[in-house]
Amino acid sequence: MGATGPKQVLREPGEATRRVRFGNVEVGGDFVVIAGPCALENQEQVDQAAHAVKSGGGHALRGGAFKPRTSPYTFQGMGEPGLKLLTEAGRRLRMPVVSEIMDAAQLPTLVEYVDVLQVGARNMQNFSLLRALSKIDRPVLLKRGFGATIDEWILAAEYLLDGGNDQVVLCERGIRSFDNTLRNTLDLAGMAYVKQKVKLPILVDPSHSTGLSWLVTPMALAAAAAGADGLLVEVHPTPETALCDGPQALTPQAFDAMMKGVGAVLAATGRRFADVKPLAAVGGVR
Amino acid sequence: MGATGPKQVLREPGEATRRVRFGNVEVGGDFVVIAGPCALENQEQVDQAAHAVKSGGGHALRGGAFKPRTSPYTFQGMGEPGLKLLTEAGRRLRMPVVSEIMDAAQLPTLVEYVDVLQVGARNMQNFSLLRALSKIDRPVLLKRGFGATIDEWILAAEYLLDGGNDQVVLCERGIRSFDNTLRNTLDLAGMAYVKQKVKLPILVDPSHSTGLSWLVTPMALAAAAAGADGLLVEVHPTPETALCDGPQALTPQAFDAMMKGVGAVLAATGRRFADVKPLAAVGGVR
Amino acid sequence: MGATGPKQVLREPGEATRRVRFGNVEVGGDFVVIAGPCALENQEQVDQAAHAVKSGGGHALRGGAFKPRTSPYTFQGMGEPGLKLLTEAGRRLRMPVVSEIMDAAQLPTLVEYVDVLQVGARNMQNFSLLRALSKIDRPVLLKRGFGATIDEWILAAEYLLDGGNDQVVLCERGIRSFDNTLRNTLDLAGMAYVKQKVKLPILVDPSHSTGLSWLVTPMALAAAAAGADGLLVEVHPTPETALCDGPQALTPQAFDAMMKGVGAVLAATGRRFADVKPLAAVGGVR
């Protein structure tokens, strides 16, 4: 890509994957699972989801408070009260929390509550947001845009590193293709390609990419087998009542089953789930 | 699309296209051409481009000061000094000006200088930006995302109307397909579909969609023949030295030729270029 | 594309478009319209469609007897009796006829009846069929595959020329993209690109590409404005009863209106419809 290509994200020969730490979790070594509901809805839902994630063996808790929705007439998220619920649940269960930022103006609010700032698919090339996030000392989870090439995704990450933030985790979440049978087309080979070429850790989101809860476990196992550094998965205590993306959410029971399956595949490939580090060693969850 | 579908942008039976006015120009009736360089570079370039647009019969002047670039290592735009050059050139030649906004934080600066705020393809689903633009009294030019369906594009426009801004102009600029021979795949039939279903005026950008200057005129003629309300075209005094997207920019001579061709096609279909209204009638270019 | 790239189909600098003659029609100079029903259904339908095409100013008659259908449970075409109806109607009205070949084994039958052999989108890379067609002295209409790149399309044509048949007409009929609002995405810029790079004449099919009859005329006008050599259009006396693709067929009245519009756009761009040559000059319709 010449002078305008990526300079900092590419993996040098023999270079290890960058480790990105948040709270008592480290991504880029052993396998990490970040799970939780698509949208934060209320205290009970958040608490139940958090409990399900923790007891199933998940490492971090996710949940959206500011939701980028295709239509202005669908649920737009709880906003800051949702973040509060998320953070409290995370603290109680000693899990760091991840939530989406839509806009640099939300940064002061989000950094108060969350350990990892997620950039969603629709904002992958929101360069103003990337520039703002490049200036902070907090990990960023950069999802691939559903219309973005691998090169564009890598270069979006390069914006973060170029600005000074090298705590970047990538996440493949499906791209668009002509076949709309499923919500998106999970580009697992693209993930494996990026895993090899780029030194940043990379997760797979089997929930958004398929849109169907019964495909989440097969794709989670496939992601583990293909070498991903972890998963971003939707878990909801009662998917049938979810305000957002219920059809793709796992129940707590299904999440447990998925985790067992992933663990077995990791073992078969000489890998394992990340340990959760004692909080003393990492300074506690924020 | 039910309760979450578009409520305000759809055309009722028999309803006329919304007229959107800026300066002495009105889009949605007769054919309008907005032209200028991809990126504002310096005074000489801006002045020469503006002169070429005016003398070729263009109605409004475009030019990017804040550029969303795939790589952090390419020219990112002149910023505010570029806007100043653009606005001065527009005033001198009595053309309203259009420039891209990347971020709600740029709004105070941009409204000082430009008549129409362009939302680029990469920000079509930057809902924070759309919400901010929905609150101002200034026309918005909403480009289709290269990975966005027609429904998503329409609903992005709905965000603007839902928030209170009904001065919205759509612009088709090409989508992604598996064939990368050209920069993008111009979805002219999608434009004609939206033109029929939606009451907002719609332009076509034959420059970004093709990426090749010698395809701009054929696609401009096609857009006129297919019923578009106007064009957004890149014109540069010296495309071979352009800092951005030179291969797709028309020279002043080529722009003249394109305008003659478009005029003939409009006449053949019972249409014509918009008149430029006397400034007295419209209160002058800002 | 080096040693394996196209050698014979590319246009040399200054080289004129290849003229392809069938019956009293010549494609590659003035604008030619081939029209008729998607599928041949019965004598009355064929006769009425043929009459509509002729009286509207169409140059050649099309109709499918062997239909490549996605499902084995939909109407598969009349077969040879349909070809007989088509050819008789063509002879009566002095129009050459075009019909699709699905398989080299159909060649002896088809050459008995039709003037132009159409290779459909699904068979564009049926190389056995292409090789068979390269050995005969009869024009071939090669539609672009909906999943085929421009290079693949050009090289499919190269198979025909390489085998000895240079009477090849290309036809853009829409490709697949992630947006399924319309049946396909008409790649009109791709057509204009091929028109410039390749010396073979090229048609546009506004019917299959859009799937909606009310988009056929805008796209036909756009194709004429963009420089296509002609159109392939579906016309049916009663689209609402059609056994195949009714929603995209023009009524005779709509076809008349389309032809008037196309004629005006051609005139505006210094072009015109092809004259129909006296049969004496061409040896009569087969």
Next chain:
Amino acid sequence: MGATGPKQVLREPGEATRRVRFGNVEVGGDFVVIAGPCALENQEQVDQAAHAVKSGGGHALRGGAFKPRTSPYTFQGMGEPGLKLLTEAGRRLRMPVVSEIMDAAQLPTLVEYVDVLQVGARNMQNFSLLRALSKIDRPVLLKRGFGATIDEWILAAEYLLDGGNDQVVLCERGIRSFDNTLRNTLDLAGMAYVKQKVKLPILVDPSHSTGLSWLVTPMALAAAAAGADGLLVEVHPTPETALCDGPQALTPQAFDAMMKGVGAVLAATGRRFADVKPLAAVGGVR
């Protein structure tokens, strides 16, 4: 899909996957690996590849004699002499053989040599070929077209069953998307979806889908983890000299390593490689 939708390929609730037998191999139960060179080149290459497949634990031997090539100027395959080499190697090593048919006219030749007839991506909707194959008593391996939706693929299989041949094995080999970093986009979630909805066994081709040999093993493991019934993999004794698709072929050593990895993943998910049945029990390889 109503009256024109699939009637025979869909899985009834609780219905087991159809077993398809060829020679001493059965697909649809335990995991099966079909491997060999893209194109058959000469005796030494075929023998070495066959030996590599057998000694690595592969179940059946593949190799193309009739090659559908994008350009007429690339190697088109050895034809019948290649089939002879393939079959002899298969017999010697007691592996059934698989080769591609491009055209119904090749059927008499192919049935003389091969155990499974492969329909390639470019011919998935060659309905004449499908109809011919539906009338024979020989398994068919139906690859998904790179531009075909899941519904179209299923309905192509339905053509085979509708005509009387229910010995059908599906194979996902990647589809086209806007991102051309890799050769195709492997639709592994689409495979898992079809696996659930359709009762036919389904393989994954990690070679064509990625185009890069170093991605073959990660995708083979992912396919096994996601529940595929087997693999179709390219193995070549010396990929660097291959006449076709060398960059995606595994060396014998890499094939061994892949097989070990796949075996471990299968075990982790409660599955295993298929046993090779004694020839007496199956009547011998043809």
